[in-house]
Amino acid sequence: MTRIAIVGSGSMFTQYLASDILQIAGLDNGIFALIDVDSRRLELSLKLVRRLIELSGKNWTVEASTNRREMLKGSRFVINQIEVAGLSTVRNEFEIPLRYGVKQCIGDTLGPGGLFKTLRTLPVWLEIVRDIEELCPNATILNYTNPMSAVTLATSRATTVPVIGLCHSIQHSSQQLAKYLDVPYEKLHWRCAGINHMSWFTELSVEGQDQYPALMARMNEPDYVAKDPVRLDFVKHFGAFVSESSGHFSEYIPYYRKRQDLIDKHCASGYNGATGFYANEWPTWRRETDETIERIVSGEEEIKLEQSDEYAAIIIDSIVNEKPNVIYGNVPNRGLIENLSFEGIVEVACLVDRNGIQPTRFGRLPEHLAALCRTNMSFFELAVEAVMEQDREKALYALYMDPLSAAVCSPAEIKSMFEEIWEADAPYLPNWK
Numbered sequence: 093m094t095r096i097a098i099v100g101s102g103s104m105f106t107q108y109l110a111s112d113i114l115q116i117a118g119l120d121n122g123i124f125a126l127i128d129v130d131s132r133r134l135e136l137s138l139k140l141v142r143r144l145i146e147l148s149g150k151n152w153t154v155e156a157s158t159n160r161r162e163m164l165k166g167s168r169f170v171i172n173q174i175e176v177a178g179l180s181t182v183r184n185e186f187e188i189p190l191r192y193g194v195k196q197c198i199g200d201t202l203g204p205g206g207l208f209k210t211l212r213t214l215p216v217w218l219e220i221v222r223d224i225e226e227l228c229p230n231a232t233i234l235n236y237t238n239p240m241s242a243v244t245l246a247t248s249r250a251t252t253v254p255v256i257g258l259c260h261s262i263q264h265s266s267q268q269l270a271k272y273l274d275v276p277y278e279k280l281h282w283r284c285a286g287i288n289h290m291s292w293f294t295e296l297s298v299e300g301q302d303q304y305p306a307l308m309a310r311m312n313e314p315d316y317v318a319k320d321p322v323r324l325d326f327v328k329h330f331g332a333f334v335s336e337s338s339g340h341f342s343e344y345i346p347y348y349r350k351r352q353d354l355i356d357k358h359c360a361s362g363y364n365g366a367t368g369f370y371a372n373e374w375p376t377w378r379r380e381t382d383e384t385i386e387r388i389v390s391g392e393e394e395i396k397l398e399q400s401d402e403y404a405a406i407i408i409d410s411i412v413n414e415k416p417n418v419i420y421g422n423v424p425n426r427g428l429i430e431n432l433s434f435e436g437i438v439e440v441a442c443l444v445d446r447n448g449i450q451p452t453r454f455g456r457l458p459e460h461l462a463a464l465c466r467t468n469m470s471f472f473e474l475a476v477e478a479v480m481e482q483d484r485e486k487a488l489y490a491l492y493m494d495p496l497s498a499a500v501c502s503p504a505e506i507k508s509m510f511e512e513i514w515e516a517d518a519p520y521l522p523n524w525k
Contacts, residue, residue, distance in 0.1 A: 094121075098137075101137040114397060123154070124141050126157075178374070185209070185371075188513050202468060202494055203496050206238075214246050222250075232254045241468070245424075266282055268320070269282070281297045289340055294457070308327065325358055330461065343496050350500050403419040406444070414446040421440070423451045428451055
């Protein structure tokens with residue numbers, strides 16, 4: 093019987109992933125093993141999954157515990173979606189950089205927010221990985237936790253248990269491109285590769301006809317560009333559409349957030365780049381998510397089994413039911429993209445079948461796009477080395493490499509900012525000597 097452990101089951105992703113898994117044809121029984129350190133949110137996720145099982149009519153069961161070792165034992169798949177002390181630190185990691193002129197929108201992947209999320213998350217996650225090695229060494233790890241590249245990189249270096257990092261940015265962005273081009277999605281042909289949150293659509297065509305000229309032809313229409321202001325402006329100058337939203341992407345490059353006039357021009361509201369969007373909205377989202385789940389489990393709000401765009405269920409179906417599929421995942425490079433670090437994590441198309449996850453070779457990215465990826469990969473490399481070697485200086489070096497911080501601050505200012513955040517976040521950081 094297929095046992096699927098979900099670590100951090102209080103996350104909003106549990107509803108989507110469990111619903112997807114319960115719709116896998118031919119997988120009529122199994123066990124969800126839910127794990128969370130927050131007993132209240134664990135109980136909510138338990139009741140939610142029970143409700144989904146009832147709707148499915150399948151013979152699945154669900155277990156839940158704050159003791160992860162009980163739940164991990166014998167699991168065939170381990171889904172990671174943990175959040176370590178995020179609500180407690182989100183104001184520190186936004187407001188302190190803001191005083192230095194570093195204006196983050198999301199702050200969970202690069203930048204000061206992304207660095208300190210890495211420093212908070214990896215020590216906890218690597219302890220869980222050691223338990224996985226001991227209790228379910230034949231599992232496959234499906235990672236949803238950001239910073240995606242850093243978590244997947246650290247996992248791949250800490251264990252031989254197979255790991256893949258999963259995101260929905262390529263699925264969503266390809267669908268957005270079809271809408272921007274006003275073409276049927278099923279007719280849009282594309283190739284995409286790079287790193288998580290910075291993969292590049294190097295080809296866009298319909299029936300053999302290149303679609304980039306059509307996309308470029310609309311770049312002088314302000315109302316059109318305003319739909320996705322950073323990404324669509326970027327296309328004009330760099331010739332490729334990127335996989336992540338304008339708000340996220342604006343933080344990973346040095347061009348759009350270093351002056352307020354640029355932010356006003358290119359970074360609109362919400363996910364399109366609003367300064368402080370995540371820090372200001374996340375506590376509300378968290379409360380509203382819990383309230384929604386409470387209404388669902390009490391019967392006040394209807395819930396349906398609906399298919400999401402997430403890849404977890406496709407991977408499980410492909411391996412367990414031996415149905416080959418192609419998904420996009422974050423995996424160790426090892427030459428898959430020739431002009432990116434051999435030792436880094438890249439996002440490429442992957443074949444999944446009964447033999448597991450088999451990444452496919454992409455070749456070379458256009459050099460100017462690869463150069464932007466390499467800057468981000470150096471940040472992740474230093475941040476992961478800092479955690480695995482317990483080296484605070486390497487953590488500082490990572491922040492020196494951050495494109496946004498470097499565009500705004502001097503090295504001395506970056507160091508001062510780093511020390512301030514470290515002191516503010518100290519209760520949630522590892523006690524390195």
